[in-house]
Amino acid sequence: MIPRQASQVNTIDLRKLHPLDEALELMHFGFRGLTVEADRYLDRHGLTRVHHRILYILARRDDVAVGDLLVILGVSKQALHRPLKQLTERNLVAVTRDPARHRFKLLSLTAAGRRLEQTATEYERHAMQKALDVASPAQQQAWHRIMAVLAEPLRRC
Template identity: 55%
Template sequence: MKSLDLLDQGLELLHFGFRGLTVKADEFLATQGLSRVHHRILYVIARSDNINVGELSATLGVSKQAVHRPLTHLFERSLVCYTRVPERHRFKLLALTELGQALEHQASELERCALRQALANTDPQGQKAWTVVMEALSENLN
């Protein structure tokens, strides 16, 4: 590809680096009839106590409508369950089932392995610099 801007190489590295990070997890998820969207939902629920659908969609940065279909699929597959809050009956507090926990762990471990291998190729200063850049980019979400 030809570069149209000085930062194009950085953009390409982010794009292809992310693909490298997720490729094995995506392949595993496909064998389960799931996608990266399902994994992101499982990932967030696994790390959140008492999260409801609205908070899940806000965390993912998508609408409730965008979360509805994959979340319904996860309910149907018995990977996610919910409880209702008695004083707020419309709220569903989401949690992973044991099966959901196992699947989330396996998919996330594939990504952690890719990240672990990539970070092993640089020294602590390079790892720190990478963290600083990623934190700066994530601040754009706020």
């Protein structure tokens, strides 16, 4: 069981309806803490977490087809359309045609998009490193295992 003081991550006193609620709250507020500085940086550029998710994927894959990006992000075409259009209009994402399949659009980061993604992600890396620094190697391994188990249902989608 998690020590009581570890769950004091927000200023709102939430009623616990189930023994796992404390862990769920830690996950929710922990993620918010992980992303808060990156989100502030993105906001200064008129962008949001959704934009960062797109940039993050494109930074790690070459020439991603729009359909593949939809699958990776787990969103609909409708949900992707507006933020992707904003990124292309700001010259952060380049769109080309797949030479083998002309109907398919391929997405990649521009130099400006790469710089913006790197800065936003660096805020998250810093927060993650700070959190991992307080854990032993065994605790870090346990955390990785828990996250892998939580992500497992996504592999079956």
